[in-house]
Amino acid sequence: MRTVKDKYIKARKENIPIDWKNRYLGDYIELVSGQHLEADDYNEEKIGIPYFTGPSDFTNDINKILKWTEKKTKHAIFEDVLITVKGSGVGRLHFLELKKPVAIGRQLMAIRSVKSYARFLYYLLEFKAHQIEVLSMGNMIPGVTRDDILKLKSLFPPLPEQQKIARILSTWDKAIEKTEQLIAQKQLLKKGLMQQLLTGKKRLREFKGKWKRRMVGEIGTIIRGASPRPKGDLRYYGGNIPRLMVEDVTRDGKYVTPRVDFLTKEGAKLSRPCKKGTLTIVCSGDVGTPSFLAVDACIHDGFLGITDLISTIDEDFLYYQMLRLKSRIERSATHGGVFTNLTTQILKDFEIELPEFEEQRKIALIINKTDDDIMKEEHHLMLIKSQKKGLMQKLLTGAIRTKP
Numbered sequence: 001m002r003t004v005k006d007k008y009i010k011a012r013k014e015n016i017p018i019d020w021k022n023r024y025l026g027d028y029i030e031l032v033s034g035q036h037l038e039a040d041d042y043n044e045e046k047i048g049i050p051y052f053t054g055p056s057d058f059t060n061d062i063n064k065i066l067k068w069t070e071k072k073t074k075h076a077i078f079e080d081v082l083i084t085v086k087g088s089g090v091g092r093l094h095f096l097e098l099k100k101p102v103a104i105g106r107q108l109m110a111i112r113s114v115k116s117y118a119r120f121l122y123y124l125l126e127f128k129a130h131q132i133e134v135l136s137m138g139n140m141i142p143g144v145t146r147d148d149i150l151k152l153k154s155l156f157p158p159l160p161e162q163q164k165i166a167r168i169l170s171t172w173d174k175a176i177e178k179t180e181q182l183i184a185q186k187q188l189l190k191k192g193l194m195q196q197l198l199t200g201k202k203r204l205r206e207f208k209g210k211w212k213r214r215m216v217g218e219i220g221t222i223i224r225g226a227s228p229r230p231k232g233d234l235r236y237y238g239g240n241i242p243r244l245m246v247e248d249v250t251r252d253g254k255y256v257t258p259r260v261d262f263l264t265k266e267g268a269k270l271s272r273p274c275k276k277g278t279l280t281i282v283c284s285g286d287v288g289t290p291s292f293l294a295v296d297a298c299i300h301d302g303f304l305g306i307t308d309l310i311s312t313i314d315e316d317f318l319y320y321q322m323l324r325l326k327s328r329i330e331r332s333a334t335h336g337g338v339f340t341n342l343t344t345q346i347l348k349d350f351e352i353e354l355p356e357f358e359e360q361r362k363i364a365l366i367i368n369k370t371d372d373d374i375m376k377e378e379h380h381l382m383l384i385k386s387q388k389k390g391l392m393q394k395l396l397t398g399a400i401r402t403k404p
Helices: 004-014 118-127 129-136 146-149 158-196 246-252 265-269 315-324 326-333 346-351 359-396
Strands: 019-023 029-033 049-050 080-084 094-095 100-105 110-113 152-157 212-215 221-222 236-246 261-263 272-274 279-282 291-292 298-300 305-308 334-336 339-341 351-353
Touching: 029 146, 029 236, 080 118, 094 118, 110 118, 110 146, 118 129, 118 158, 118 359, 129 146, 158 315, 158 359, 221 272, 236 265, 246 279, 261 265, 261 279, 272 305, 279 315, 291 315, 305 346, 315 326, 315 351, 326 334
Parallel strands: 049 100, 236 298
Antiparallel strands: 019 152, 029 110, 080 094, 080 110, 212 351, 221 305, 236 261, 272 298, 279 291, 279 305, 334 339
């Protein structure tokens, strides 16, 4: 039988608190594997119990649940941790707070706490997310097995400390949720403003003039990007001149700094160099998405650019108008096979509605203010998520201890 001294020496070697245990997850949980149901086995009439097929169904709002089943099947219960174990989203978690049992599909498993505090278990699994992701790699279809989960080694503090750790991290989760809701509200406000102000349905009090329809080719010069060939040739690629990619636009939004691909000076000669502030439009892929270059950069043949705008056009107003009309621009593009292509001529001939310059400017300022508010909240969200991550690292390893 080990003495307290033996336990102390072992804990010091493993660099963990003496009263914490380093155990397999399987020592503390029950694991319930999901079961596939055929389409005829579930309904949308809210008959039976809810049915979650995958992470897209995760919610604790019973009014948002679409699939229900009367079939006897594997199910999760209140305070189980649902984990995605197959396909896209492997490792995605959900802490189930519905009082009603939930049937689960084979893409999911329910992790049921037996010897640990349920919400602590959720945070422990969140902390292990990268490890779970690594375990899922190497298969044609990403996935983790029952043994992968049961044999995860984890640190377990005494139950009272688990509860305190969970309460602390829950505070950060509530702050994250509140900020996400605020961002969603502001995005909805922006959408409404764009729909009202950019169509003339709602006019600013001081303006009465009639809006005019103009083709994009009449208000600026339309250029198409270019790419040096062959792709990857070291004469052209791997230098220090940034080249815009769709991935950059998806990441940055309105003002884009290319960080994915770079050209040499020779490569830039075979591409399309553009000045900082150029309005670009995706013409292949996520067709119609506009953005401004935040730096001088090249654009490849998956982009169009609008340069040399006439003096009666406010560039921010044009950006928001193009953003509002994105789906219409996409429909105007040519569709062949799996590819959609927005040509230079199609964009030149595309018509937009324009008020006088001063009204354009004031409309753009109003929407810009909403954009700035959203960016501030998104920055705050990143900050509190980073704080939570740092807390998890310290609390779940015993680097800092909660007070008794």
